[in-house]
Amino acid sequence: MSDPMRPPASQPRPHTAAPRPEPSRSRAALRTAVVWDVLQDALDRRVKATGRQTLDVLDTGGGSGNFAVPVAGLGHRVTVVDPSPNALFALERRAAEAGVADRVRGVQGDARGLFDVVERGGYDAVLCHGVLEYVDDPAEGVRNVVAALRADGVLSRLAAGLGGAVLARALAGHFTEARQALDDPDGRWGTGDPVPRRFTAEQLTGLVEAAGLRVGAVHGVRVFADLVPGGLVDTEPGAMDALLKLEAAAAELAAFHSVATQLHVLGETPGTDGV
């Protein structure tokens, strides 16, 4: 599995036949590896389908560029829309450090007023990672990001999972909070919960389909990573690589989606023919 936290090469890598880097041992890789692999495959398929080496990618709520900068490292042009000036400043610095500043554009804006700042129907791929938890109307948010796609395009949507939060609260001994999250329509465990909204896989796929896309794939993200004691992973030889492989295998299985910390849904416009 490749690692989006790894600084990308300053030159775009070829889109075909490039061997993927070895799994990183970093905790950052553990959080992002499953999403990164799915996303990278989806972008590679768009490159093949369009015949264009450079795709136009929009990262809504892209923050400081956790995904935008490595995507630019693949050779694509990335526009990041985020309401936070601090995040956009960090993005600019990070893109410069990674040698991809010419392919990353940060724009202040939000999901609701997306088309005040970017072109409708102008993107081959749209990322919406960790954002719709925070917007007032997630259905409107999904409709907006889908409207930013070209006729053939792909949506990468990552959001907090309900079951993972319930499990984590229960395993920490916070049984009442776990029950509260289970019963709460927004999946929140209490007033101190920093996440405004969580989703089940069915809710996420329903939102994506209601916006006119077909669901290409669903993955559970961080099924085990947040439950395993950090010391064990950091000190046991081979434990990090084994955990990365376990996460990758479990991510695909529907049975584990209901206990994942996050859920990733790949949505495809009807015209994409599975690519």
Ligand SMILES: C[S@@+](CC[C@H](N)C(=O)[O-])C[C@H]1O[C@@H](n2cnc3c(N)ncnc32)[C@H](O)[C@@H]1O
């Ligand atoms: C949890 S961070 C995720 C950052 C990045 N997408 C990632 O995966 O690393 C959430 C981001 O969403 C942005 N955000 C919050 N409300 C938003 C909105 N209404 N529209 C767009 N972005 C928003 C925040 O500024 C922040 O950068």
